Amino acid sequence: MTTFRLTQISDTHLGRKLPKLIQNFERIAEHIDVTRPDLVLNSGDIGFDGPNQPDDLEFARSLHDAMPVACRYLPGNHDIGDNPTQIGPVPAQLVSEKGRQAYISVFGDDRWRFEAAGWCFIGLNSLVMNSGLVSEAEQFDWLAGELASAGGKPVALFLHKPIFLNAPDDPEIEASSFRYVPMPARRRLVEMLRSVDLRLVGSGHVHQRRDFTFGHTRHVWSPSAGFMISDAKQERIGIKEVGLVEYRFQPDGFEVRHVRAPGQIDVDLDEIWTKEHKAPAPAKAPATI
Numbered sequence: 001m002t003t004f005r006l007t008q009i010s011d012t013h014l015g016r017k018l019p020k021l022i023q024n025f026e027r028i029a030e031h032i033d034v035t036r037p038d039l040v041l042n043s044g045d046i047g048f049d050g051p052n053q054p055d056d057l058e059f060a061r062s063l064h065d066a067m068p069v070a071c072r073y074l075p076g077n078h079d080i081g082d083n084p085t086q087i088g089p090v091p092a093q094l095v096s097e098k099g100r101q102a103y104i105s106v107f108g109d110d111r112w113r114f115e116a117a118g119w120c121f122i123g124l125n126s127l128v129m130n131s132g133l134v135s136e137a138e139q140f141d142w143l144a145g146e147l148a149s150a151g152g153k154p155v156a157l158f159l160h161k162p163i164f165l166n167a168p169d170d171p172e173i174e175a176s177s178f179r180y181v182p183m184p185a186r187r188r189l190v191e192m193l194r195s196v197d198l199r200l201v202g203s204g205h206v207h208q209r210r211d212f213t214f215g216h217t218r219h220v221w222s223p224s225a226g227f228m229i230s231d232a233k234q235e236r237i238g239i240k241e242v243g244l245v246e247y248r249f250q251p252d253g254f255e256v257r258h259v260r261a262p263g264q265i266d267v268d269l270d271e272i273w274t275k276e277h278k279a280p281a282p283a284k285a286p287a288t289i
C-alpha cells in the first residue's frame with residue numbers, strides 16, 4: 001500500500017440520551033461511508049462519561065462498529081479519567097487502572113503501533129502520563145522499544161491531549177494544565193521523540209481545530225465531532241467548530257484536509273442536554289476540556 005488514508009475523528013462524547021451528539025456522529029458516519037478511508041481513528045472522549053456510565057462506552061462502540069471501515073481508538077479523559085498535574089487541582093474524575101481496564105474491555109489496547117505507506121503510526125494513552133500508575137511506566141518502556149525499531153521511517157503520533165500549546169517548554173500554568181500532556185511526563189515524552197523522525201502529532205481534547213508546525217513536526221488538533229465550548233467557558237486558541245480531519249500518507253510525505261461532514265451542526269455544549277440528561281451544576285474547578 002503506497003497511499004494510506006486515515007480519517008481522525010475525536011471527542012464524540014456519545015451517550016444514548018444525547019441526540020444532538022448522536023446526529024453529528026451519524027453525519028460523520030455517512031461521510032465516512034462515502035469517502036471510505038483505510039482507517040478511522042477516534043482520538044478520545046469517545047463516550048460522554050465512561051468512568052460513571054460504562055454504557056456510554058458500549059453504546060459508542062456499537063455506533064463505530066456500524067461503520068463500514070476499520071476503526072482504532074485512543075482513550076480520553078471522559079473515557080478513563082483525567083491526569084493529575086503538578087500545578088492544577090486534582091481532577092474530579094482521576095484516571096484509574098479500573099477505568100483503563102473498563103476502556104480496554106470495550107475498545108482494545110490503549111496504546112498501539114502499526115506501519116502503513118512507509119510510515120510508523122503510534123497511538124498513546126495520554127491520560128496515564130504523570131499518574132504514577134504502573135501502566136504509565138509500562139507505556140514509556142513500550143514506547144522506547146517502538147521508537148527504537150522505527151528504522152528511520154517517518155513517525156505519526158496520535159494521542160488525546162496535545163503535547164503542548166506552542167512549544168515543548170511552555171510553562172505549565174494552573175488555568176490550562178489539564179489541557180496538555182502534564183509535566184514532568186511531557187518533558188520525558190518530548191525527549192524520547194527526539195530519537196525519531198517525528199512528522200506529525202495528531203490530538204483532540206480541546207474541541208478546537210488547529211494546525212501548526214513546530215520544528216519539522218506538524219501538530220494537528222482535531223475538533224470535536226460533536227460540540228464546541230463557548231468563549232465564556234473556554235479561551236479561543238484555534239477554530240471553534242465541529243468537524244474531522246482527513247490525512248493521506250505516502251512514503252515521501254502527507255497531506256492534511258480539514259473538513260466537516262455534510263449536515264454536521266455546530267452544537268454548543270450548553271445545547272446538548274435533554275430532560276433525561278440534565279446539565280450538571282456549574283463546577284468550581286475549571287472545565288476539563
Ligand SMILES: [Fe+2]
Pocket residue numbers: 011013044045076078205206207224289
Ligand atoms: Fe472532549
Ligand SMILES: [Fe+2]
Pocket residue numbers: 044045076077078160204205206288289
Ligand atoms: Fe478530553
